[in-house]
Amino acid sequence: MNKQFRSRTARGIAVASALALTLTACGRGDEGGGGGSRGGSASPGITDDSVTLGITTPLSGATAGPGTCTVAGVKAYFGAKNAEGGVEFGDGKTRTVEIEALDDAYDPQQAKANYDQLKDDVFAMTAGLGTPTNRAWREAAIADEVPQVLVMTGDPLFSDPEESPWQLGFVPIYQNEGEAMGELLASSTGEHKVAILSQNDDFGEGYVEGFKSAIEGSDNIEIVNELTYEATDTSVDAQITELASSGADVFFNAMSVTPLMISALQKAQQVNWTPSWFLPSNTSSPGAILEPGGAAAYPGIYSVAFSKTPAAPAFADNEDVQTYLAALKEHGDYPDPPAFPHCQWSWMVGATLEQAFAEMTEPTRENFMEALRSIEGFEAPLMLPDTSVSTGEDGQPAVSTVVVQKYNGKGYDTVETFE
Amino acid sequence: MASASSVSSAPASSAPSAPPFRQRPWVRWALPLLLLVVLVVAPLVLSEGVNETLARIGVFAVAVLGLNVVMGYTGQVSLGQIFFLGVGAYVTAYGVQNDWNIVGVFALACLIPAVAGLLVALAAARLGGLAIAMVTIALPIVGVPLAKRLSEFTGGSQGLSARFAETPEWTGLYDDQWQLYVVLVIGGLVFVLTRALVRGKYGRAFAIVRGNENVASSMGISPYRYKVLAFTIASLIGGVSGFLYMLVIQYTSPETMSFGHSIELLAAMVIGGAGSIVGSLLGGAYYVLIPELTNQVDPNLTSLLQGAILLVVLFLLPGGLASLPRALTRGRRRTRVGRGPAATPSTPSSTTGSATAEPAPTERQGHA
Amino acid sequence: MTLLELEGVTASYGPVQVLDGVSLSVPDNGAVGILGANGAGKTTTLRAISGTVKTGGRITFDGKDIRGLRPDQVAALGIAHVPEGRGTLGDLTVRENLRVGAYLRKDSKAIEQDIDYCLDLFPNLQERIRSNASALSGGEQQMLAVGRAIMSKPRLLLLDEASLGLAPSTAKNVYDAIRRLRVESGIAMVVVEQNANLAFTLVDSATVLEVGRNVLTGTSAELKGMDEIRRAYLGG
Ligand SMILES: Nc1ncnc2c1ncn2[C@@H]1O[C@H](COP(=O)(O)OP(=O)(O)O)[C@@H](O)[C@H]1O
Numbered sequence A: 001m002n003k004q005f006r007s008r009t010a011r012g013i014a015v016a017s018a019l020a021l022t023l024t025a026c027g028r029g030d031e032g033g034g035g036g037s038r039g040g041s042a043s044p045g046i047t048d049d050s051v052t053l054g055i056t057t058p059l060s061g062a063t064a065g066p067g068t069c070t071v072a073g074v075k076a077y078f079g080a081k082n083a084e085g086g087v088e089f090g091d092g093k094t095r096t097v098e099i100e101a102l103d104d105a106y107d108p109q110q111a112k113a114n115y116d117q118l119k120d121d122v123f124a125m126t127a128g129l130g131t132p133t134n135r136a137w138r139e140a141a142i143a144d145e146v147p148q149v150l151v152m153t154g155d156p157l158f159s160d161p162e163e164s165p166w167q168l169g170f171v172p173i174y175q176n177e178g179e180a181m182g183e184l185l186a187s188s189t190g191e192h193k194v195a196i197l198s199q200n201d202d203f204g205e206g207y208v209e210g211f212k213s214a215i216e217g218s219d220n221i222e223i224v225n226e227l228t229y230e231a232t233d234t235s236v237d238a239q240i241t242e243l244a245s246s247g248a249d250v251f252f253n254a255m256s257v258t259p260l261m262i263s264a265l266q267k268a269q270q271v272n273w274t275p276s277w278f279l280p281s282n283t284s285s286p287g288a289i290l291e292p293g294g295a296a297a298y299p300g301i302y303s304v305a306f307s308k309t310p311a312a313p314a315f316a317d318n319e320d321v322q323t324y325l326a327a328l329k330e331h332g333d334y335p336d337p338p339a340f341p342h343c344q345w346s347w348m349v350g351a352t353l354e355q356a357f358a359e360m361t362e363p364t365r366e367n368f369m370e371a372l373r374s375i376e377g378f379e380a381p382l383m384l385p386d387t388s389v390s391t392g393e394d395g396q397p398a399v400s401t402v403v404v405q406k407y408n409g410k411g412y413d414t415v416e417t418f419e
Numbered sequence B: 001m002a003s004a005s006s007v008s009s010a011p012a013s014s015a016p017s018a019p020p021f022r023q024r025p026w027v028r029w030a031l032p033l034l035l036l037v038v039l040v041v042a043p044l045v046l047s048e049g050v051n052e053t054l055a056r057i058g059v060f061a062v063a064v065l066g067l068n069v070v071m072g073y074t075g076q077v078s079l080g081q082i083f084f085l086g087v088g089a090y091v092t093a094y095g096v097q098n099d100w101n102i103v104g105v106f107a108l109a110c111l112i113p114a115v116a117g118l119l120v121a122l123a124a125a126r127l128g129g130l131a132i133a134m135v136t137i138a139l140p141i142v143g144v145p146l147a148k149r150l151s152e153f154t155g156g157s158q159g160l161s162a163r164f165a166e167t168p169e170w171t172g173l174y175d176d177q178w179q180l181y182v183v184l185v186i187g188g189l190v191f192v193l194t195r196a197l198v199r200g201k202y203g204r205a206f207a208i209v210r211g212n213e214n215v216a217s218s219m220g221i222s223p224y225r226y227k228v229l230a231f232t233i234a235s236l237i238g239g240v241s242g243f244l245y246m247l248v249i250q251y252t253s254p255e256t257m258s259f260g261h262s263i264e265l266l267a268a269m270v271i272g273g274a275g276s277i278v279g280s281l282l283g284g285a286y287y288v289l290i291p292e293l294t295n296q297v298d299p300n301l302t303s304l305l306q307g308a309i310l311l312v313v314l315f316l317l318p319g320g321l322a323s324l325p326r327a328l329t330r331g332r333r334r335t336r337v338g339r340g341p342a343a344t345p346s347t348p349s350s351t352t353g354s355a356t357a358e359p360a361p362t363e364r365q366g367h368a
Numbered sequence C: 001m002t003l004l005e006l007e008g009v010t011a012s013y014g015p016v017q018v019l020d021g022v023s024l025s026v027p028d029n030g031a032v033g034i035l036g037a038n039g040a041g042k043t044t045t046l047r048a049i050s051g052t053v054k055t056g057g058r059i060t061f062d063g064k065d066i067r068g069l070r071p072d073q074v075a076a077l078g079i080a081h082v083p084e085g086r087g088t089l090g091d092l093t094v095r096e097n098l099r100v101g102a103y104l105r106k107d108s109k110a111i112e113q114d115i116d117y118c119l120d121l122f123p124n125l126q127e128r129i130r131s132n133a134s135a136l137s138g139g140e141q142q143m144l145a146v147g148r149a150i151m152s153k154p155r156l157l158l159l160d161e162a163s164l165g166l167a168p169s170t171a172k173n174v175y176d177a178i179r180r181l182r183v184e185s186g187i188a189m190v191v192v193e194q195n196a197n198l199a200f201t202l203v204d205s206a207t208v209l210e211v212g213r214n215v216l217t218g219t220s221a222e223l224k225g226m227d228e229i230r231r232a233y234l235g236g
């Protein structure tokens, strides 16, 4: 053993000990944290004049764009409410709503860390984006009896009250979207041959499952070919070429990768295949996907939606939209026009939470969950006609209704029939 | 240990007559003992949040330690460490879900990543140089889609949850306390064993391979074999960290092993101190605490702040945080020299440059 | 007695054969030089001996066939290679570098003595004992490389262009020390040099390589007298 070395070790140990002692000195204060709220008394994160909500969502990295939106919308919503004095609760008190948002960079581990950090300070967790990042602390939230509600994931697990008593998803699950498309097609009077391409994971499977369940038993619809691809593939040219040869006039493409969707739109034209397309809501952006893909060449591009798009000319003078855009700028730290629908969804989460708050008779998490689960047919601001928030349906997220829309060369119009 | 003794017996600058405080025999015993006591007591008195954070630090300190074995000590660039953490986590989750014996699960969580690492190393270590780095880059890049694909074992993109190591009734401990103890015991053991490894004959061979492969060959040390060995050990330690990850985080998904985390682990290793045991610990702390810190400052600027912190630390302490005491000593020594008479006269020719080359060797040099 | 014997040794890097039948004989305690122009195959010959290049032909050491052994196996037999470009471990100190040389040895007492011997042989190193090798001058690094090789207590030392890039006076210092080592320890040597004058101060005999073949072999005295040697390597 070397003297210098030993002295270095000693120094290291001394530093570590000192550090640990300092931490020790902080002591284990109250033991109540995380043990769940006990009968009657107020849960953490709520006082007579304020309530704090926590969000863990990606604010950096590849999904920072939509992630930032998930915070901005709800922050804007309650920012505007707070400016008016607060939100009225069912127990007669008016509270301001504070938002504590942390960045998890779409890392499940970080999401769990953020949850651990927030759970004792916030009344409920909400609005965060991402399936793995929400799954990472789902079980902990159940054990701690912390609400994890109106989160942005299409994973059906969050909408199963048996499995997830303290959870509720907000956005439609993949099946909902596929089903809505299938229903529209099934209601058509003509005969249709359908080609299906889907991502080989739960995203693609969910879409196809919903679509097939809706067209089941419809004699006028025939699936002529069905292929898959991997989310990591860099080209689907081979699949497009093969599907083109099937002679289908309808193409159901459950694809979540933006560049692949663009190249698929281009490739089909190259091989002179011009069917009508059904696209998932998150890969159907007019500006980012349809225009570069040359979608005008197709007889119809269909997708689904439940929220108004602020950019669409049809909503330019809409009062909802005006209020929303102003609040986003003033209270949501989001000065630019919203680039992702998650901003609108998050705004609706705010409105839905307010609905639940209004029904709460006790300042407890249990009572909040009850109140939240009793919302029926609530038409949140920015919602499209024929869609609503309903929280009482087992196995369904807060928003399970979507309307099918057709691309008009600039934006989308809601359609009732497939022609 | 033999080599360390040689360094100490170097004709050091005039030794003080009485051993300094830190080197008195009772201090040598008392300090590790004190540390042990603190480690035993701390989980009992710390708050739940602090315990959880410490446990997470333990998880990533072990992962960084593994990376250090192959990179810091053996000099082979590996960008795949997170893959082995991920494999360890998946093996653990799968075993727990199927109610396998937890000791067996732990053994498999070590073994399977180690074998995977061995196979990769057998192929990659032949290539040498940057080729190893390229092969290891492929690991997390292949790992993520593979985890999504093998959904029968991995739960696909929805991942796997597993709660295990339930706190035994008789302990009367809270979950966070029990978890931290398990992390301390397993992580502590890994640290002690790795320390012995890198201080011993193998560690010396690693250092020689890192320094110069031709020299290693001419010294009778097969660079290939030692690279494979280091890589395998690193993978095994990565597997252990994956087991601990499941213990603490209780959930794993393909995102667990995304490439970005491999880079973050690498940054943590460099920040902590490459080729340093204490540095691995500091690296783990960095990995866990910096996101928390930056989240406190401004959750919208986390990556920017993290980048800035990385640059600042590397600029001020190129040797990482573990070199801080040395940097301080050097600073002090310099001022002392500056003051004059008390200073040991240095060789006439020595400039500031050679004076700085003189202070206590870094930890890794100490046992090379 | 012959310690090392090369007969018709060939060597190739991939498909390119660069040695085409090299022969060499080093007696016990002897020192043999390998001379030749750049690219003649001198370094490759040493690599053939130490097992770091693919070889054919016959290489025996102490009567044992060592062709095809791994470098670490060759080293374990007592053959120490001081490679071209020195190859010191830059971020280890001088003392640590010396210890590295003794990696395969178990006699730790004698190791300390041998370190002292190295430092006596190369007093410059004594002054820099705690410096990182990377901070040494070229001459000091060369001394360190030789010192490290000695630390393995070899029976045969392979020296590759120990004078390369050194000032003439430094090169002379290095060779003086190696000559002293040879006299005091009796270690046999294969000395690769471009500077034939310097080589002749150390070796008893030498061979001249040209494109991977022996073209001339003789004692130092014989070779020094030859016109072509003088023209090609002795600057006259
Ligand atoms: N690693 C290598 N790969 C391929 N060719 C090499 C390698 N090393 C040397 N050579 C070639 O082998 C020949 C002999 O080189 P070498 O033995 O280094 O010559 P010398 O030491 O006499 O200058 C040269 O033509 C050189 O270009």
Ligand SMILES: [Mg+2]
Pocket: C042, C043, C044, C084, C161
């Ligand atoms: Mg050469």
